[in-house]
Amino acid sequence: MNAATSALLADLYELTMLQGYFEEGMDQTAVFEFFVRKLPANRNFLLAVGLEQALAFLEHFHFTAQDLQWLEETKRFQRGFLSYLGKLRLHCDVDAMPEGTAFFANEPILRVTGPLPQAQIVETRLMNLLNFQTTIASKAVRCVLAAPGRKLADFGLRRTHGAEAGMLAARASYLAGFTGTSNVLAGRLYDIPLFGTMAHSYIQAHDKEEDAFRRFAYANPDNVVFLLDTYDTETAAEKVVSLARLLARDFIRIQAVRLDSGDLAVHARRVREILDRGGLHEVRIFASGGLDEYKLQELARGGVPIDGFGVGTHMSTSSDAPFLDCAYKLEEYAGRARFKLSEGKVTWPGIKQVYRAYDSNGKMTFDTLTIKGEAEVRNALIQPYMRAGKRLRPARRLEESRQFVATEVNSLPVALRRLEPVEPYPVKVSRSLETLARAVGGPRFDAQ
Amino acid sequence: MNAATSALLADLYELTMLQGYFEEGMDQTAVFEFFVRKLPANRNFLLAVGLEQALAFLEHFHFTAQDLQWLEETKRFQRGFLSYLGKLRLHCDVDAMPEGTAFFANEPILRVTGPLPQAQIVETRLMNLLNFQTTIASKAVRCVLAAPGRKLADFGLRRTHGAEAGMLAARASYLAGFTGTSNVLAGRLYDIPLFGTMAHSYIQAHDKEEDAFRRFAYANPDNVVFLLDTYDTETAAEKVVSLARLLARDFIRIQAVRLDSGDLAVHARRVREILDRGGLHEVRIFASGGLDEYKLQELARGGVPIDGFGVGTHMSTSSDAPFLDCAYKLEEYAGRARFKLSEGKVTWPGIKQVYRAYDSNGKMTFDTLTIKGEAEVRNALIQPYMRAGKRLRPARRLEESRQFVATEVNSLPVALRRLEPVEPYPVKVSRSLETLARAVGGPRFDAQ
Numbered sequence: 001m002n003a004a005t006s007a008l009l010a011d012l013y014e015l016t017m018l019q020g021y022f023e024e025g026m027d028q029t030a031v032f033e034f035f036v037r038k039l040p041a042n043r044n045f046l047l048a049v050g051l052e053q054a055l056a057f058l059e060h061f062h063f064t065a066q067d068l069q070w071l072e073e074t075k076r077f078q079r080g081f082l083s084y085l086g087k088l089r090l091h092c093d094v095d096a097m098p099e100g101t102a103f104f105a106n107e108p109i110l111r112v113t114g115p116l117p118q119a120q121i122v123e124t125r126l127m128n129l130l131n132f133q134t135t136i137a138s139k140a141v142r143c144v145l146a147a148p149g150r151k152l153a154d155f156g157l158r159r160t161h162g163a164e165a166g167m168l169a170a171r172a173s174y175l176a177g178f179t180g181t182s183n184v185l186a187g188r189l190y191d192i193p194l195f196g197t198m199a200h201s202y203i204q205a206h207d208k209e210e211d212a213f214r215r216f217a218y219a220n221p222d223n224v225v226f227l228l229d230t231y232d233t234e235t236a237a238e239k240v241v242s243l244a245r246l247l248a249r250d251f252i253r254i255q256a257v258r259l260d261s262g263d264l265a266v267h268a269r270r271v272r273e274i275l276d277r278g279g280l281h282e283v284r285i286f287a288s289g290g291l292d293e294y295k296l297q298e299l300a301r302g303g304v305p306i307d308g309f310g311v312g313t314h315m316s317t318s319s320d321a322p323f324l325d326c327a328y329k330l331e332e333y334a335g336r337a338r339f340k341l342s343e344g345k346v347t348w349p350g351i352k353q354v355y356r357a358y359d360s361n362g363k364m365t366f367d368t369l370t371i372k373g374e375a376e377v378r379n380a381l382i383q384p385y386m387r388a389g390k391r392l393r394p395a396r397r398l399e400e401s402r403q404f405v406a407t408e409v410n411s412l413p414v415a416l417r418r419l420e421p422v423e424p425y426p427v428k429v430s431r432s433l434e435t436l437a438r439a440v441g442g443p444r445f446d447a448q
Numbered sequence: 449m450n451a452a453t454s455a456l457l458a459d460l461y462e463l464t465m466l467q468g469y470f471e472e473g474m475d476q477t478a479v480f481e482f483f484v485r486k487l488p489a490n491r492n493f494l495l496a497v498g499l500e501q502a503l504a505f506l507e508h509f510h511f512t513a514q515d516l517q518w519l520e521e522t523k524r525f526q527r528g529f530l531s532y533l534g535k536l537r538l539h540c541d542v543d544a545m546p547e548g549t550a551f552f553a554n555e556p557i558l559r560v561t562g563p564l565p566q567a568q569i570v571e572t573r574l575m576n577l578l579n580f581q582t583t584i585a586s587k588a589v590r591c592v593l594a595a596p597g598r599k600l601a602d603f604g605l606r607r608t609h610g611a612e613a614g615m616l617a618a619r620a621s622y623l624a625g626f627t628g629t630s631n632v633l634a635g636r637l638y639d640i641p642l643f644g645t646m647a648h649s650y651i652q653a654h655d656k657e658e659d660a661f662r663r664f665a666y667a668n669p670d671n672v673v674f675l676l677d678t679y680d681t682e683t684a685a686e687k688v689v690s691l692a693r694l695l696a697r698d699f700i701r702i703q704a705v706r707l708d709s710g711d712l713a714v715h716a717r718r719v720r721e722i723l724d725r726g727g728l729h730e731v732r733i734f735a736s737g738g739l740d741e742y743k744l745q746e747l748a749r750g751g752v753p754i755d756g757f758g759v760g761t762h763m764s765t766s767s768d769a770p771f772l773d774c775a776y777k778l779e780e781y782a783g784r785a786r787f788k789l790s791e792g793k794v795t796w797p798g799i800k801q802v803y804r805a806y807d808s809n810g811k812m813t814f815d816t817l818t819i820k821g822e823a824e825v826r827n828a829l830i831q832p833y834m835r836a837g838k839r840l841r842p843a844r845r846l847e848e849s850r851q852f853v854a855t856e857v858n859s860l861p862v863a864l865r866r867l868e869p870v871e872p873y874p875v876k877v878s879r880s881l882e883t884l885a886r887a888v889g890g891p892r893f894d895a896q
Binding site: 001002003004006008009010011012013014015016017019020021022023024026030032070074075076116120123124125127128129131132155157158159160161162163164165166167168169182183184185187188189194195196197198199200201202203204205215216218219220222223230231232313317318319322323324326329330333338339340341 | 460468632633668786
């Protein structure tokens with residue numbers, strides 16, 4: 001069973017609500033929007049990611065005969081309803097921000113419009129896909145900003161939360177500007193460049209470190225990166241210098257060495273010196289081991305001679321903010337704006353659009369959150385992607401999305417690119433949206 | 449493609465190392481152990497979970513023809529090596545702590561013994577499975593300890609890191625003592641009780657809240673739980689009281705109401721009073737919304753009349769500690785103990801066993817970390833599970849593991865069951881293990 005594609009990967013309440021809608025004949029058009037209520041403390045902006053997986057999920061959504069049989073066995077559902085579920089295919093419209101768009105609190109990044117049961121049943125999985133990938137891309141881009149000009153490789157698979165998290169973290173971090181991943185399956189599925197050569201165990205399994213280096217080089221002549229810190233980093237660097245002459249005779253080039261523990265700045269400087277003294281100016285230094293954007297920034301600002309980093313756990317779990325305060329909220333049903341008043345959770349009602357203003361240098365200056373269609377300004381961020389269940393265009397190539405992120409990050413106000421929290425980016429609310437909020441929510445609307 | 453079962457869900461270095469071992473003919477017996485170096489700051493103990501998934505992964509591991517074809521296209525691997533990979537099946541031995549065992553820093557919870565390439569190639573996925581499920585179970589059991597006598601349901605799927613995380617979090621939290629989950633597929637696959645009825649959107653889609661309640665009850669007569677906080681919690685509770693009479697005539701029983709926002713303690717007391725005044729003493733109160741073990745403890749200690757909780761994001765992402773500082777370390781190859789000296793990462797060498805001592809009340813008093821086979825004491829925690837790739841016993845039923853956890857938690861010293869960090873549980877190191885550590889590691893061994 002592949003959990004990732006099962007229609008049963010949903011909260012039970014989606015099904016019990018649908019049974020209600022089925023009995024009541026409630027299938028008029030509903031509009032749901034996915035948005036983040038509040039940015040995590042250490043995020044000045046977020047990157048919208050997950051649209052491609054969301055669209056694929058909507059395209060292929062269906063209950064299998066086995067699903068239905070099992071649902072019947074639970075005795076929770078009536079025959080007529082289950083027969084309806086068996087025929088259910090999705091014919092929703094989807095409007096969304098393109099993957100990689102920078103966005104802020106209260107701005108919808110995805111809107112689903114369709115018959116109420118169809119737009120409801122997908123809530124859990126859509127949130128699951130958008131929350132995670134947006135979380136990871138928004139963490140990964142901080143690593144990219146912290147280490148300008150350095151190559152970053154995703155090393156996080158061993159500590160991601162399961163298999164799909166490993167796949168989607170590789171994708172989201174590449175999209176955010178990483179150079180590649182260690183995850184072989186992600187390399188295959190998403191065509192992401194792969195990184196990786198040897199673990200400490202490889203060195204340990206050999207009686208002598210120099211034997212491990214030499215044999216690895218002959219077995220993998222096009223991918224020679226030596227891990228230096230199994231016993232003593234600088235001694236290992238000296239061995240690399242000796243070995244280089246032998247390998248050169250067989251036209252094998254040492255590409256890099258990797259440091260994985262200790263004070264990376266100190267070791268990198270010493271190793272650079274040893275390599276340079278040995279004539280190995282071309283051999284790059286790669287570092288890994290518990291890195292996050294703060295350590296990357298410290299090393300990069302210190303001018304430490306490290307050319308690339310393997311960034312694992314902290315990025316691939318977004319360890320300081322492993323989730324977003326996000327919602328998939330019903331905005332309209334049967335042509336009427338819907339709202340709720342639950343304390344601390346009041347939000348902007350209605351079907352919304354976001355417009356973005358830029359200055360003459362192409363830097364973002366402010367966003368306007370409006371009612372959709374109210375005023376046609378330039379730079380509407382939410383665009384059509386799916387109509388009646390069919391994609392309006394083929395999936396965008398990951399490389400294109402990655403390029404889009406690079407442009408997007410360049411257009412951010414410089415202050416927002418800092419790791420430290422800064423004054424929030426201005427998101428203005430249009431007068432008509434304020435009026436609607438007052439009309440439906442009374443004096444208690446207090447979001448923003 | 450199902451990422452969860454693919455042999456390519458691995459770090460690239462596993463494959464480049466294997467190509468080295470293949471060329472060198474290095475296939476003698478290797479022993480790897482998985483352990484946690486250091487407990488997260490807010491954990492007094494961990495629960496070992498993930499063994500079942502690890503064993504299933506080892507049993508079924510193989511490369512498909514498509515995998516091999518793609519690997520060949522990468523031009524990283526030689527034909528002979530790929531042909532060897534195609535035939536590779538795992539014949540490893542596995543010894544491990546039973547699922548649900550409480551354990552501490554430096555204690556191996558899983559050992560893989562087999563030909564070096566076989567025991568190496570599975571590193572990434574084994575770590576991925578054990579790290580995540582142990583992380584989640586160890587967070588979930590804190591929620592269970594914080595709210596004694598209350599039912600807890602996993603509501604976390606929307607913010608887990610992808611699909612597999614949602615499935616495994618439902619399983620790990622149930623194992624840790626949760627009562628059930630909202631995740632339908634987890635209910636199906638693991639036979640976990642399901643919870644869930646309606647979202648705010650259900651109320652919003654109806655013009656009147658009382659209509660939503662009534663219609664839901666008739667559509668789902670055996671599963672009537674009303675969500676009260678869409679507009680005004682206490683007003684909604686009054687509507688429930690009125691509706692109860694009508695439903696009773698049709699033999700429909702209201703099981704519970706749910707609160708999802710605001711001051712849960714205040715609302716629960718008011719709602720309890722309204723329900724009791726209306727004669728609805730049997731109707732339970734269920735609460736959800738951003739809960740973690742600290743909020744649960746506060747509510748439980750305050751004697752708030754809440755009978756059950758939906759616990760989502762904080763549990764299912766283990767938000768305060770979303771990963772473990774864990775390793776899968778080569779301990780022995782070709783009969784010789786292996787070690788590494790990398791700064792800050794020195795660990796106990798050799799193949800180990802853990803013995804647990806109990807006092808006369810059945811409470812754990814201390815553990816002893818020893819060299820395997822050195823002294824046969826009672827209560828060896830690491831037990832045989834797989835020999836030459838075959839399971840020694842059928843998979844333990846989840847209910848049994850859940851019962852085992854309950855017993856295990858009961859045997860913990862009382863102080864360790866607190867949410868606050870306490871004096872670490874004593875893990876003694878045997879003299880022979882100390883001697884081995886000094887012998888192979890010199891004076892720099894300083895782990896523990």
